[in-house]
Amino acid sequence: MLIRKHAMRRTGQTLSGVALMTVFCAGASAEEVQGGTLYGDMHVVTQDMLDHAYGDANNFLHTNGNYAQTRYYPARQINRENVHTLEKAWVFETEVVESMETTPIVVNGIMYVTTAFNHVYALNAETGEQLWHFKHEMGPITTYCCGPNNRGVFPYGDKVYMGTLDAKLVALNAKTGEKAWEVELADPELGYSETMAPTAVDGKILIGTNGGEYGIRGFVKAYDAETGELVWNFDTVPEDSKGVWATHDATGRDMMRDITAERVAYEKNGDPYKTLGGGVWQNMAVDRETGMVYFVVGNPSPDLYGAIRPGDNLYTDSLVAVDLETGSYQCHFQYIAHDVWDLDAVSPPIITMVDDGAGNQVKGILHGGKTGYVYVHRADDCSLIRFSDPMVSQTGRWTLPTKDGAPMLPGANGGVEWSPMAIDPSLNLAYAINLHQPMTYHVEETPYPEGKLWLGGAFKVIATEQQWGNVSAVDYNTGKIRWKAKTEQPMIGGVLATGGGIVLTGEGNGLFKAYDSASGEILWQYKAKAGVNAPPASYNVGGNQYIVVAAGGNVQLNYPRGNEIIAFKLAGR
Amino acid sequence: MRLLPLVFALLGLTAQAEEDVFAPVREQLQTCFSCHGEEGASTNPEYPILAGQEFYYLYVQLKDYKSGLRDNPIMGPMASGLEKAEMKLLAEYFSEQAWPSIDYQATPEQRQIALSSISAGQCVACHLSGFEGNSRVPRAAGQHPQYLELTLRNFKTKARNNSPSKSSLMGSMSDEEIVGVAAYLGALGSN
Numbered sequence: 001m002l003i004r005k006h007a008m009r010r011t012g013q014t015l016s017g018v019a020l021m022t023v024f025c026a027g028a029s030a031e032e033v034q035g036g037t038l039y040g041d042m043h044v045v046t047q048d049m050l051d052h053a054y055g056d057a058n059n060f061l062h063t064n065g066n067y068a069q070t071r072y073y074p075a076r077q078i079n080r081e082n083v084h085t086l087e088k089a090w091v092f093e094t095e096v097v098e099s100m101e102t103t104p105i106v107v108n109g110i111m112y113v114t115t116a117f118n119h120v121y122a123l124n125a126e127t128g129e130q131l132w133h134f135k136h137e138m139g140p141i142t143t144y145c146c147g148p149n150n151r152g153v154f155p156y157g158d159k160v161y162m163g164t165l166d167a168k169l170v171a172l173n174a175k176t177g178e179k180a181w182e183v184e185l186a187d188p189e190l191g192y193s194e195t196m197a198p199t200a201v202d203g204k205i206l207i208g209t210n211g212g213e214y215g216i217r218g219f220v221k222a223y224d225a226e227t228g229e230l231v232w233n234f235d236t237v238p239e240d241s242k243g244v245w246a247t248h249d250a251t252g253r254d255m256m257r258d259i260t261a262e263r264v265a266y267e268k269n270g271d272p273y274k275t276l277g278g279g280v281w282q283n284m285a286v287d288r289e290t291g292m293v294y295f296v297v298g299n300p301s302p303d304l305y306g307a308i309r310p311g312d313n314l315y316t317d318s319l320v321a322v323d324l325e326t327g328s329y330q331c332h333f334q335y336i337a338h339d340v341w342d343l344d345a346v347s348p349p350i351i352t353m354v355d356d357g358a359g360n361q362v363k364g365i366l367h368g369g370k371t372g373y374v375y376v377h378r379a380d381d382c383s384l385i386r387f388s389d390p391m392v393s394q395t396g397r398w399t400l401p402t403k404d405g406a407p408m409l410p411g412a413n414g415g416v417e418w419s420p421m422a423i424d425p426s427l428n429l430a431y432a433i434n435l436h437q438p439m440t441y442h443v444e445e446t447p448y449p450e451g452k453l454w455l456g457g458a459f460k461v462i463a464t465e466q467q468w469g470n471v472s473a474v475d476y477n478t479g480k481i482r483w484k485a486k487t488e489q490p491m492i493g494g495v496l497a498t499g500g501g502i503v504l505t506g507e508g509n510g511l512f513k514a515y516d517s518a519s520g521e522i523l524w525q526y527k528a529k530a531g532v533n534a535p536p537a538s539y540n541v542g543g544n545q546y547i548v549v550a551a552g553g554n555v556q557l558n559y560p561r562g563n564e565i566i567a568f569k570l571a572g573r
Numbered sequence: 574m575r576l577l578p579l580v581f582a583l584l585g586l587t588a589q590a591e592e593d594v595f596a597p598v599r600e601q602l603q604t605c606f607s608c609h610g611e612e613g614a615s616t617n618p619e620y621p622i623l624a625g626q627e628f629y630y631l632y633v634q635l636k637d638y639k640s641g642l643r644d645n646p647i648m649g650p651m652a653s654g655l656e657k658a659e660m661k662l663l664a665e666y667f668s669e670q671a672w673p674s675i676d677y678q679a680t681p682e683q684r685q686i687a688l689s690s691i692s693a694g695q696c697v698a699c700h701l702s703g704f705e706g707n708s709r710v711p712r713a714a715g716q717h718p719q720y721l722e723l724t725l726r727n728f729k730t731k732a733r734n735n736s737p738s739k740s741s742l743m744g745s746m747s748d749e750e751i752v753g754v755a756a757y758l759g760a761l762g763s764n
Contacts, residue, residue: 098701140628140629140708141629141708141709142707142708142709143708143709144699145698145699146698147698147701148701148707403744404745405745440745442741442744442745444737444740444741444744446737446738446741447737449735449736449737449738452709452735452736452737452738453699453709453736453737453738453739454737454738455738455741456737456738456741457741458694458738458741458742458744458745459695460693460694460695460742460745461692461693461694461695462693463689463692463693555697555698555701555702556695556698558692558695558697558702561702
């Protein structure tokens with residue numbers, strides 16, 4: 001009861017629990033979601049629909065477009081010839097003015113968006129009219145490193161699913177917004193929390209966890225989509241996390257580890273796996289042919305103080321594959337062993353055919369690293385085929401942190417942050433958005449603080465040095481950068497590529513731009529009131545293709561906050 | 574007019590039905606008020622405002638005072654006899670009160686240095702732009718600047734040692750920055 005009262009205050013509510021339920025239920029029963037674009041009242045998202053999202057030019061069902069997470073939307077009504085006539089179709093203002101990282105999900109003309117502090121809205125995708133609004137009743141313990149964000153829902157069957165800041169997985173009735181069930185994923189007091197959208201497949205809801213800044217032990221879990229019962233759990237940090245004592249990173253650069261000292265510490269203190277971090281911040285790619293699930297694992301805890309966690313710290317900073325049915329380990333590749341810079345793996349991996357270096361087309365996995373490289377792997381064993389040319393400066397990379405702060409690039413936000421990349425398979429290009437943000441890295445001996453923020457030092461932005469960003473188009477078959485467009489500020493949010501030959505992405509200053517996929521030429525731009533720091537999506541209703549994006553700014557980079565969902569379509573339609 | 578007796582009767586019933594959930598800690602609350610002000614709305618700049626502070630933050634601080642993780646000669650003995658349920662009730666009580674205004678102004682110079690320092694330290698990533706607090710993260714906006722300055726200094730010297738990442742960050746801040754940040758935060762929310 002006490003908890004409920006407190007939660008009401010934090011979400012801006014003044015109503016009693018009973019009053020809130022009354023209002024909520026009245027709203028839910030009063031609103032009937034209207035029919036969609038194909039066959040009328042289609043609310044149920046089938047496995048077949050999700051499997052064929054690659055070729056679906058009406059819906060946007062997956063956070064990253066499809067199970068391969070290509071963010072390549074096939075529709076061509078909006079294209080490089082006419083995108084200059086793109087104009088605002090509608091704007092929806094949410095109740096929460098705080099950073100927005102949601103990917104709008106569209107199911108037969110119904111759009112689902114989320115906000116900071118776990119509000120969910122269902123909207124008419126043609127008009128922006130609100131159909132229902134769900135506010136998660138937040139518990140007293142929330143945890144976040146970089147803002148109270150949420151990256152969206154995932155639709156499956158007759159429900160939509162969301163992870164919450166108080167470490168819960170919530171299932172909602174897609175038609176009414178009523179809660180079907182919720183489960184606690186892990187103890188929020190220890191620093192577990194959720195900002196990622198889940199991924200649904202074959203009756204399972206897959207979700208990772210935040211908490212790499214709090215000394216958690218990371219995981220990916222699968223829950224039964226109907227009942228919320230745990231199906232399997234994969235610990236992202238194994239009990240033997242020491243690895244092979246790697247001295248060089250994925251690009252071959254010496255990481256300056258003191259292996260001798262680490263070995264002594266490992267023998268003396270044992271394996272640090274229980275508090276080693278390894279969060280999974282973003283959706284997993286699912287290979288429907290092989291049943292392999294690919295995700296990237298974040299930084300070890302504490303971020304900067306490595307002496308307390310000797311070894312390679314497996315599987316932090318790694319691409320990992322597990323079996324969809326059992327959650328059993330299949331393969332991994334570690335980009336940085338024993339990371340002490342928080343330059344971890346966050347941006348969601350992409351499955352696509354790639355050149356294996358010997359002229360053969362093989363199934364590959366792409367990942368854009370906070371290091372500022374695009375990595376290309378074989379899907380069958382996770383091994384690295386190549387890495388791209390660096391997309392941002394690497395001045396001083398792997399300079400060890402010091403007490404007074406050592407400057408190094410990239411800064412701890414990247415390179416490529418959590419921002420999902422997109423690809424255009426017809427051009428063999430991956431589109432990544434990057435930060436250039438010079439920082440100093442400070443280390444301090446810090447024992448485990450039992451569920452409190454545990455950085456083991458500090459990251460500081462160098463105020464006197466200029467920052468910027470870029471959009472980089474990387475040929476994943478060669479590693480060469482085909483084009484690069486510089487932006488005024490460091491980039492965070494996400495990218496969408498379409499069959500119309502355009503690439504869409506937003507900036508902290510409110511600019512939302514369309515680039516020519518092949519050349520990088522800016523073809524169109526729009527200025528929003530707040531930072532456009534969320535991944536765009538696209539859909540079709542009533543014969544019109546729309547582009548939609550959230551403009552809510554960003555906490556991590558302190559870009560102007562807002563509360564708008566903005567949909568665009570071609571002028572005159 | 575005939576409605577009035579009914580209204581009074583209903584009000585009486587409501588009052589009767591309302592249980593004082595804070596009854597188990599009323600005595601301790603009086604002790605808190607003696608330094609932290611009535612309902613925790615401290616007017617003494619050396620003692621922090623508790624009224625409207627975050628529930629979970631307050632609870633953790635009481636827990637840390639009791640365990641000695643947060644070492645303080647006044648609060649340590651105060652918290653030593655508290656049970657977990659009492660700590661939660663005290664935290665709940667203060668979190669439910671309204672945050673008072675201290676009507677404080679920072680100088681333009683203090684504001685400038687604070688904004689630069691806050692940007693470099695990426696403070697809003699946890700505190701959010703209004704510094705109004707959330708769960709683990711305390712409200713700093715409108716807190717007494719004298720208390721804030723002392724707190725930041727204590728983090729820097731590790732006299733306060735129950736939030737190590739804060740100590741690391743403060744270790745990189747100059748005295749001038751600490752004074753500026755404390756003044757800026759104290760003035761947030763004041764006209």
